[in-house]
Amino acid sequence: MSANALKTFNRCITCLARVGSELVFQASPSKLELHTLNASRSAYQSISFTPAFFDTYTVSSSPGSSDSSPDPLQCSVLLKAVLSVLRTPAASVDSLAVTLLSAEAAKIQFSLHCLHGLKKTYWITCNSEPEIQRLSLDRSNFPSSLVVRPKDLSRLLSNFQSSLHEITIIATEPANGPSDVIGDIGGKAVELRSYIDPAEDNNDAKLHTQLWIDPVEEFLQYSHRGNPVDVTFGVKEIKAFLAFCEGCEVDIHLFLRKLAS
Known part of the structure; x- marks a missing residue:
């Protein structure tokens, strides 16, 4: 090459x-x-x-x-x-x-x-005993998906503390927001929030950030069907992928699904 x-x-x-x-x-x-x-x-x-x-x-x-x-x-x-x-x-x-x-x-x-x-x-x-992984996913089974520009996702993530290891994204329909704040969030159907491990001590002293997002304003595409879906993932890995997409000048397409425990 x-x-x-x-x-x-x-x-x-x-x-x-x-x-x-x-x-x-x-x-x-x-x-x-x-x-x-x-x-x-x-x-x-x-x-x-x-x-x-x-x-x-x-x-x-x-x-x-x-x-x-x-x-x-x-x-x-x-x-x-x-x-x-x-x-x-x-x-x-x-x-x-x-x-x-x-x-x-x-x-x-x-x-x-x-x-x-x-x-x-x-x-x-070459490693003598390589761990070969293959992942096969049917995107049609994911109830939520969105398309976002890397620079826009970077801007949204910049609202969170740099030391944060994991972040949770919650996808809903606009009318499915919490009843006590639905008047404030309006059409903001996606939420980003800091993930804090409930098993850790001194959680009350840590910074908690919640960010409600209007898909019409921030995303190129957004679709969701059914109940709300929340997914927690590593910040380090998503930022690595984000930098890659930004360097290649391509948009990011996220598919979200809550796996059964």
Whole structure:
């Protein structure tokens, strides 16, 4: 890969490294997927690339797989090792080549072709027992969804204390707000609030922030059906994804669903 594709790839690796410590490659003829999972197993991230993204993309079938449904080639490496490869300033790199010689290879090769004929080659050891994760979700089963610009979501999150680890988003229909404040919130159908662990001590001394949002004013799209849905998630991971989307100049599409306990 080269040019803008290389810059986008660097941005993807940076985003993934803010979520997890292990990077999983899964390659099939139709796409390349990068996965990571955080230590607490509360956040999973996957980024997919089509062959058209790369200057050259080739995948050979793994042993034992059929031609009709070949198994993806996969390996796992430490993200900090990949970050070390990408420390070379992008302005001095002409192209990057990533090669896995075989499905059983112990190392994956990264080759940086730099300006003035300089070439840097790195061999990164594949983890012997990788934790391969796959996540399949049917978006049609999510009762709430919204589309928001990254800069607008950043502005909304800036109202909360920087030390906050988790935040709760509550999606409702405008008429489903609390009866004692419905006159104040009007059409503000989405709420962001600080999540405070009830098991912790001195919660009364901590700063609690609640922010009611009018979807018409803040979101590009908003839909909700049924009962209110509240989801609590890590601030660190959402900010990493937000920075990635802002760098790629794309909007964020959030789907919300309360999982049964």
